[in-house]
Amino acid sequence: MGDPARANMLTALMSGKALTATELAAEAGVTAQTASGHLAKLLDGGLVQVRKQGRHKYFTLAHADVAAALEGLMGLAAGQLRTRTGPKDAALREARVCYNHLAGQRGVQLYGSLLAHGFLKEAADGPVLTAAGRVFANDFGIDLDALSAARAPLCRSCLDWSERRTHLAGSLGRAMLTRMEDLGWLRRDEGSRAVLFSPLGRRAFDAAFTGPSSSN
């Protein structure tokens, strides 16, 4: 739905983190009761998922598809929103988290590089990892066997909101992000979707994933 309160909650959940009902209430700027009503609607609308843990209820987006559709909507809305270009905005455009994977300029750079090196190949039903790609992923420190064992799709494409291009989603996309976090290349900004690269991490990223400009 397009209600501002619900929209705020959903964008907050786009960070991929599981948030409690009260946190979402604060995020949306409404009281707990109101938020409870909204969350009930989102829940039976199938947009969010809930996991009860102790006396907390952790909400997450129901599926990556929801995140993709929301990104699409933001792209449409972006033309209308007064472009309040805060300082945070630039950071969001460079790199942000989309549900659980990397988006923004860095996200499409990664995707383009994987394609250009032949690690990834696009088929009709989405991107697939090539044999060379498997080697690369293992070298990068990703446990492909564990990912393949899970039933979640390994590779998915996701349309980038700001770049209007494709970036890598799916369990591999998620694993890449967490791996780069472990490597100390980047850290996720608390309280927003921004992903902040360290100076060293940025250089390492550029070295590992040469931009598509060098291969086109």
Place this chain on the structure above:
Amino acid sequence: MGDPARANMLTALMSGKALTATELAAEAGVTAQTASGHLAKLLDGGLVQVRKQGRHKYFTLAHADVAAALEGLMGLAAGQLRTRTGPKDAALREARVCYNHLAGQRGVQLYGSLLAHGFLKEAADGPVLTAAGRVFANDFGIDLDALSAARAPLCRSCLDWSERRTHLAGSLGRAMLTRMEDLGWLRRDEGSRAVLFSPLGRRAFDAAFTGPSSSN
């Protein structure tokens, strides 16, 4: 916006046809005055485009992106809607028009076939026509030079609502549809988004665009 009246108008416009204000009013089930107000909102929301012709105002979707985002939304909503499986529903799943190109099972079949034959290649910023693809398109009776001259992108991908897979959009996608219409393979159902294949056309289509199953 998610208002039912506006949603009905937009889905009506998904057919790709230009509709007048009164037609859209009937489609949405509201009076002309109400429709006028809605259309004004959609207009300054940038979702639709208008072309004045005589005393009529013809409305179309502003951009193919809008259609893509709407398809994405429908995919989300599809889970919620009571699945009233009318007879028309099956036809819509097999083939329908999405803004101005072919969608549904036939749409993804076409896309998969073009990929499998090497006529189309997927790059980071969307599908591109290969050299072999140019030959094929010309043989198929499409004036590529005219399409390339226009500033609209030749190839675009569009996520299919029912199939959850990619199909071909862009000016080439549009040209393919109209060409098949000219060949008598199919005709567009008046008053809905359904595309009806003739028995002969279905055979010809299958022969020309062997399903991806035969090449995987």
Place this chain on the structure above:
DNA sequence: TAGATGCTTCGGCTACGGTCGAACTATGCG
């Protein structure tokens, strides 16, 4: 010119939905 038809603006009505205060249930903690 007069008479249609397409569309828009204005004004007022109505209703649906968001909002919060207060009271209630459930879980965890000391």
Place this chain on the structure above:
DNA sequence: CGCATAGTTCGACCGTAGCCGAAGCATCTA
């Protein structure tokens, strides 16, 4: 066992947004 915290349900208030009737422009036809 009480107390605090997380979350929900209920009821009432209120605003906004959709809706239509009537009147006003604009454009084509005769």
